[in-house]
Amino acid sequence: MANQIIAVRQGTITEEVKRVARMEGVSAERLRDRIARGTVIVACNNSGDCKPLGIGEGLRTKVNANIGTSTDICDLGIELEKAKVAIRYGTDTIMDLSTEGDLDHIRSAIIKEVKVPFGTVPLYQSYIETVRRNKNPVSMSPDHLFNVIEKHMKDGVAFMTVHCGITLDAVKHLIDHPRLNGIVSRGGAFLAAWMLYNERENPLYSDYDYLLELAKKYDVVLSLGDALRPGSLADASDHAQFQELLTISHLVKRAWDAGVQVIVEGPGHLPLDQVEANVKMEKLLCKGAPFYLLGPVVTDIATGFDHIAGAIGGALAVMVGADYLCYVTPAEHLGLPDIDDVRQGVIASKIAAHAGDIVKLGRRAIKHDIEMSKARSLLDWEAQIGLSLDPDKAREIHSRKKSKNGTCTMCGDWCTYKIIKDTSKKLR
Amino acid sequence: MANQIIAVRQGTITEEVKRVARMEGVSAERLRDRIARGTVIVACNNSGDCKPLGIGEGLRTKVNANIGTSTDICDLGIELEKAKVAIRYGTDTIMDLSTEGDLDHIRSAIIKEVKVPFGTVPLYQSYIETVRRNKNPVSMSPDHLFNVIEKHMKDGVAFMTVHCGITLDAVKHLIDHPRLNGIVSRGGAFLAAWMLYNERENPLYSDYDYLLELAKKYDVVLSLGDALRPGSLADASDHAQFQELLTISHLVKRAWDAGVQVIVEGPGHLPLDQVEANVKMEKLLCKGAPFYLLGPVVTDIATGFDHIAGAIGGALAVMVGADYLCYVTPAEHLGLPDIDDVRQGVIASKIAAHAGDIVKLGRRAIKHDIEMSKARSLLDWEAQIGLSLDPDKAREIHSRKKSKNGTCTMCGDWCTYKIIKDTSKKLR
Numbered sequence: 065m066a067n068q069i070i071a072v073r074q075g076t077i078t079e080e081v082k083r084v085a086r087m088e089g090v091s092a093e094r095l096r097d098r099i100a101r102g103t104v105i106v107a108c109n110n111s112g113d114c115k116p117l118g119i120g121e122g123l124r125t126k127v128n129a130n131i132g133t134s135t136d137i138c139d140l141g142i143e144l145e146k147a148k149v150a151i152r153y154g155t156d157t158i159m160d161l162s163t164e165g166d167l168d169h170i171r172s173a174i175i176k177e178v179k180v181p182f183g184t185v186p187l188y189q190s191y192i193e194t195v196r197r198n199k200n201p202v203s204m205s206p207d208h209l210f211n212v213i214e215k216h217m218k219d220g221v222a223f224m225t226v227h228c229g230i231t232l233d234a235v236k237h238l239i240d241h242p243r244l245n246g247i248v249s250r251g252g253a254f255l256a257a258w259m260l261y262n263e264r265e266n267p268l269y270s271d272y273d274y275l276l277e278l279a280k281k282y283d284v285v286l287s288l289g290d291a292l293r294p295g296s297l298a299d300a301s302d303h304a305q306f307q308e309l310l311t312i313s314h315l316v317k318r319a320w321d322a323g324v325q326v327i328v329e330g331p332g333h334l335p336l337d338q339v340e341a342n343v344k345m346e347k348l349l350c351k352g353a354p355f356y357l358l359g360p361v362v363t364d365i366a367t368g369f370d371h372i373a374g375a376i377g378g379a380l381a382v383m384v385g386a387d388y389l390c391y392v393t394p395a396e397h398l399g400l401p402d403i404d405d406v407r408q409g410v411i412a413s414k415i416a417a418h419a420g421d422i423v424k425l426g427r428r429a430i431k432h433d434i435e436m437s438k439a440r441s442l443l444d445w446e447a448q449i450g451l452s453l454d455p456d457k458a459r460e461i462h463s464r465k466k467s468k469n470g471t472c473t474m475c476g477d478w479c480t481y482k483i484i485k486d487t488s489k490k491l492r
Numbered sequence: 493m494a495n496q497i498i499a500v501r502q503g504t505i506t507e508e509v510k511r512v513a514r515m516e517g518v519s520a521e522r523l524r525d526r527i528a529r530g531t532v533i534v535a536c537n538n539s540g541d542c543k544p545l546g547i548g549e550g551l552r553t554k555v556n557a558n559i560g561t562s563t564d565i566c567d568l569g570i571e572l573e574k575a576k577v578a579i580r581y582g583t584d585t586i587m588d589l590s591t592e593g594d595l596d597h598i599r600s601a602i603i604k605e606v607k608v609p610f611g612t613v614p615l616y617q618s619y620i621e622t623v624r625r626n627k628n629p630v631s632m633s634p635d636h637l638f639n640v641i642e643k644h645m646k647d648g649v650a651f652m653t654v655h656c657g658i659t660l661d662a663v664k665h666l667i668d669h670p671r672l673n674g675i676v677s678r679g680g681a682f683l684a685a686w687m688l689y690n691e692r693e694n695p696l697y698s699d700y701d702y703l704l705e706l707a708k709k710y711d712v713v714l715s716l717g718d719a720l721r722p723g724s725l726a727d728a729s730d731h732a733q734f735q736e737l738l739t740i741s742h743l744v745k746r747a748w749d750a751g752v753q754v755i756v757e758g759p760g761h762l763p764l765d766q767v768e769a770n771v772k773m774e775k776l777l778c779k780g781a782p783f784y785l786l787g788p789v790v791t792d793i794a795t796g797f798d799h800i801a802g803a804i805g806g807a808l809a810v811m812v813g814a815d816y817l818c819y820v821t822p823a824e825h826l827g828l829p830d831i832d833d834v835r836q837g838v839i840a841s842k843i844a845a846h847a848g849d850i851v852k853l854g855r856r857a858i859k860h861d862i863e864m865s866k867a868r869s870l871l872d873w874e875a876q877i878g879l880s881l882d883p884d885k886a887r888e889i890h891s892r893k894k895s896k897n898g899t900c901t902m903c904g905d906w907c908t909y910k911i912i913k914d915t916s917k918k919l920r
Contacts, residue, residue: 134901135904136895136896137901297858368885369839379764396902398890399892419763420764440723461796461826474562474825483678484681
């Protein structure tokens with residue numbers, strides 16, 4: 065893939081821009097201009113068979129599914145199956161967050177399998193390899209971290225999360241102003257521990273120019289991680305979170321100046337009435353850079369059902385401008401998601417993204433709803449099932465027991481569509 | 493139970509007001525004044541053992557679960573089990589929407605079982621009994637309808653849905669201005685068919701004064717049904733819907749003048765950006781009468797997962813002032829919910845209500861979240877599970893595979909709470 069941001073700034077409508085424009089139903093010229101301005105990114109794996117994907121202003125909201133091993137559960141077969149299931153139910157991207165096993169092998173195996181843009185968090189691998197060399201993780205060397213980053217880029221990942229916005233100052237501020245839940249980002253916790261121990265600045269911040277060089281060379285999208293995102297409603301929208309966002313806003317500009325595509329990551333845990341302000345702050349400070357949200361979950365108590373709490377926050381965020389949702393599964397806060405959790409997480413995020421897109425994109429998004437509603441009014445069950453996000457699930461519920469008269473078992477003989485049809489042809 | 497609205501207007505703080513005030517953590521005087529103004533209702537079954545429940549301004553948002561037989565599935569045992577499950581997972585009220593079997597027996601059996609306010613839709617029974625007498629349903633007599641209404645009131649129901657706001661004019665307007673999905677309320681479809689066939693006004697509208705007399709005599713709360721609620725996004729916020737709301741706003745005033753407690757029912761299917769306007773319109777036109785929403789679902793395509801689409805709309809509605817949510821289950825639009833659908837529907841609505849209450853009620857609502865987040869930061873799994881909406885489900889996910897070190901299998905050794913604790917005591 066040609067370096068998109070540089071090509072479009074020269075006025076070129078690249079093959080990738082054409083493909084994305086066609087897929088999204090937008091004009092290629094307008095899309096080109098948005099990529100040039102940085103309000104849209106185009107992501108594509110540089111290895112394997114991958115369709116380019118646009119994320120940002122005026123485009124359908126995208127969904128990401130995280131997969132990956134953990135120190136307790138490490139089975140590549142299961143992770144590959146999760147990737148397949150996530151893609152079947154409509155995820156737009158996959159991120160590998162593996163922290164156990166042969167990390168290089170796992171990454172290569174997944175990137176070979178998936179045909180959607182694929183992302184990673186190289187920091188995890190650098191930290192874990194430091195520990196595996198029987199070293200205290202805080203002895204991780206910045207050189208090693210950048211070597212891992214370059215290895216991931218060489219492997220062809222489309223994007224990667226880099227926690228560049230957490231600084232030594234921000235961590236020290238957090239010590240003086242403790243939160244209920246401290247730092248809940250793994251990358252953030254790794255880096256905070258490293259910075260405090262070494263009394264050194266975050267290398268992803270101090271050596272950001274080098275990171276930009278690498279990203280430009282390999283044409284990889286940087287997703288600026290929110291290491292200080294709130295991990296509870298009580299910590300939402302505080303100094304630490306917005307200090308990091310301010311830092312990130314400058315890093316966005318530096319990325320654009322360097323010809324690097326960039327996304328901004330956001331919270332996390334937010335009360336419903338803070339969702340809009342958070343999205344708008346990102347859009348204002350980061351000059352419209354695509355906003356990638358984890359959830360946000362709008363209550364801390366939905367343990368076991370956090371995909372629903374995340375869908376509530378996600379839908380509202382999308383309505384007011386968020387561009388990209390990282391799924392939350394029912395296993396969030398409890399354990400590594402299993403395959404069914406992945407399915408449920410993707411579907412919940414798809415519902416949230418679509419509900420928001422109906423507002424954000426209008427007619428382009430609502431077509432699917434109109435088809436479904438027509439099928440519903442005609443009692444055309446096959447069409448309704450076919451239009452569902454999970455046709456198997458819709459069919460299972462509808463066919464548990466067949467209704468006697470072509471309706472469903474909810475209303476049976478008293479189906480409104482049937483009543484209206486039977487008693488008055490005039491009403492429809 | 494004393495007639496609340498009349499008693500409080502005389503300045504009395506009734507036993508029920510005291511109990512509700514204690515339960516909600518609000519001042520009894522303020523609650524009394526709100527009931528007198530009509531912005532809060534107190535509902536209580538007049539038969540059986542039932543705690544009085546307040547719904548409206550300044551109170552915790554309440555959730556209703558619909559149960560009941562259909563012409564395809566008729567098993568009282570299952571319906572009683574649904575009621576029990578719904579109450580176990582936190583529904584505040586139960587409505588019986590049965591349309592098959594011995595309707596009087598089913599109603600009595602449920603009211604004996606449940607200790608929460610119980611509601612019905614007498615119109616269904618009147619319509620069905622007309623058909624059972626081998627008659628065309630449009631020959632239903634208004635006298636029979638009012639007899640059934642009085643029978644339900646005598647049985648001690650706390651509240652009932654009455655579709656008083658759908659008029660012959662409104663139905664005729666709908667014929668000239670057809671919708672994609674016509675009328676999707678069963679009560680609305682019954683009445684529209686009846687009015688068109690008989691060329692007569694809706695008896696619940698024309699004889700509203702008599703209905704008020706009955707409601708006052710038996711101290712039953714009237715829930716003014718939205719017979720013309722939209723059944724798809726395409727039909728949302730249209731003439732028919734708001735014409736009915738206008739009619740209802742006058743009926744609210746007449747109910748208050750007559751000393752009758754009243755709730756207003758609302759949609760249905762709404763795009764996310766119409767939710768706030770719909771809630772505010774109801775609050776303005778109906779002078780703060782409690783607003784009871786079905787969902788709203790914010791997309792038509794979430795078949796099989798409509799509890800999630802409903803939770804999204806419901807949370808936003810509650811944030812801006814809705815008082816009472818009728819659950820939506822995964823079976824919506826597909827079939828009669830089974831017991832697990834009921835569980836999932838109640839939990840999704842509880843999440844929506846709570847997420848909205850965090851904004852609407854502030855500190856009173858967020859306490860539970862703070863306890864959970866404290867338990868989370870301490871890796872106290874028993875406390876987290878105990879604080880969950882469905883402890884069994886939380887335990888199931890958490891214990892699928894035990895983490896080796898007191899964390900969970902998501903992050904295992906790389907748990908942020910553990911990293912922070914291990915590498916720096918200073919951060920928390």
